[in-house]
Amino acid sequence: MVNFAQAKHKQANMADLEERQSLLGENDGDREPGKPMPAICDPNHLLHRVVVLVFMCFLGFGSYFCYDNPAALQTQVIQDLGLTTASFMQLYAWYSWPNVVLCFFGGFLLDRVFGVRLGTIIFSLFVCVGQVIFATGAWTNQFWLMEAGRFIFGIGGESLAVAQNTYAVNWFKGKELNLVFGLQLSMARLGSTVNMNIMGWVYSKVADDFGSPGHTVLGASLMIAAVTCVFSLICALILGFLDKRAERILHKEQEGTGEVIKITDVKDFSAALWLIFIICVGYYVAVFPFIGLGQVFFIEKFSFSPAEARAVNSIVYIISAPASPVLGFIVDKTGRNVFWVLIAVAATLAAHMMLAFTFWNPWIAMSLLGVSYSLLACALWPMVAFVVPEHQLGTAYGFMQSIQNLGLAVISIAAGAILDSKGYLVLEVFFCACVSALIAVVLLYFVDYLKGKRRLEP
Structure with a gap:
């Protein structure tokens, strides 16, 4: 009986060895x-x-x-x-x-x-x-x-x-x-x-x-x-x-x-979470549609060559690549997510106002936009986890991405129509209006403060 058990154990070991060898592409002569x-x-x-x-x-x-x-x-x-x-x-x-x-x-x-x-x-x-x-x-x-x-x-x-x-x-x-x-x-x-x-x-x-x-x-x-x-x-x-x-x-x-998605959870979303959604949509629709139209803007207003226009239009992405991990580390260490979101939205509004109303070198405004874009991404998205129970996180993030894409689709069409009929100045004023999500950030701070929980500043 013992010999039978030993033989069975040896057979199992051999089977495991053969499976391992087949996975690693080895044979008996390759490795002991x-x-x-x-x-x-x-x-x-x-x-x-x-x-x-x-x-x-x-x-x-x-x-x-x-x-x-x-x-x-x-x-x-x-x-x-x-x-x-x-x-x-x-x-x-x-x-x-x-x-x-x-x-x-x-x-x-x-x-x-x-x-x-x-x-x-x-x-x-x-x-x-x-x-x-x-x-x-x-x-x-x-x-x-x-x-x-x-x-x-x-x-x-x-x-x-x-x-x-x-x-x-x-x-x-x-x-x-x-x-x-x-x-x-x-x-x-x-x-x-x-x-x-x-x-x-x-x-x-x-x-x-x-x-x-x-x-x-x-x-x-x-x-x-x-x-x-x-x-x-x-x-x-x-x-x-x-x-x-x-x-x-x-x-x-x-x-x-x-991700656990339950659409019925939407009815339980707090006022703070809805303000986060508004900030998300208001901010991103002022960044991505602008980049989609930016090349001709820099050629027409600043007399850039096509190569120069493409370069300055891409600076937002160039900066965000190395800046995102660094800014994320800073936000993690300091907390105060609402404060950093407020800084990011205000800086983006300043960048659009520079592009709209001045002839300053656009590298300044676009660099500012790149830093603020990275900062907002690091500070805004984690805030959802501070105001939503863990079992509703999948629904909250799914809904946030959904209305973000809805906003991008609608605003992309609107931005193109505005540019065709009114020109780039009115389009920039429109983007400045979109960044009025700054008001939502202030409201978010007061909603969180009045509840006395300070959940958004871990």
Whole structure:
């Protein structure tokens, strides 16, 4: 009986060894039984997790690179396709429309339907297909097809960001998670920055080959940009393989996003949370639509060359890449989130007023906008967790992203219409009015102070 038990135990050990060897691509001659695997192959080792982190950061590179393709090629898109500015801004609105709803369901799809690995690959495919359709629409001069491409691209883009965060939590929870989130944000802004500064050059090179600018050149340039989405899809595939391998070696289950969405929780939201929503929408609609229209603004008002205009328009992303982790550390150490949000909103209002009413070097205003944008992102989003019970966090963040995308879609269309009919001065006054979310910040402070809990200043 003892011999039978020993034989069974030995057989089980051999099965485990064979599984381990198959996962690591080894055979009996490669490594002695029981010998530790190389650090780069060990899912528990920092070196292996660094390799995973590289693919994790590049996972969203293509999405962020292509999101602002229209902004980087604003002049070319409008001229080659014969569009009004209002029509041009539809390209941003169509990205945002699907995310008015998907912000509620992206986490659910990852947790309950696809799983993080398959979900990440599916969302990456949506990004790739959407960009290809967008480029094909430009190539064939079919604007409706370009809008359809941006809609499909939007379905994948925001949900891919949720998947990226889920991977980060699964691999780095309790270890270097804050640093990882900072690095992911920096890589995202790097993608936006590279897009702003390289797509004009790509268009010029393609135009040289085709002989003259036109919608065919525009389509070819956007198709070249789609290569970054394919690269991110490859990263999704590799990341899925590494995650599956780690799950089998470490015998662990996939963790979900942690997002529990219950629409009925909305009725329990406090006044402080609704003010946070107002601040979020009022602030972001004064930043992203402006960047989408900024290139021509700098050319017309400040007589910049197209290259100079693209460079100054991208400074918000350039600054936010290194500044976000630093400012996040400062906010964590000092607390007083409402104070920092107030500073960020006031600085953004000052930046827009400088751009609207002065001829000062726009690098000053745009640099100020870049710092304030990073500061607000670090201070505003964590405040939700201070005023909402943990079981309602998923609903609160989903609702916040949903109305943010709704605001971006509506304001993008409105900004284009204002620019067509009234010009850039009135548009800047409109953006200043949007940043009147400053009033909501003051109200938020008093609501929190009068309740005597000071929940927003940990």
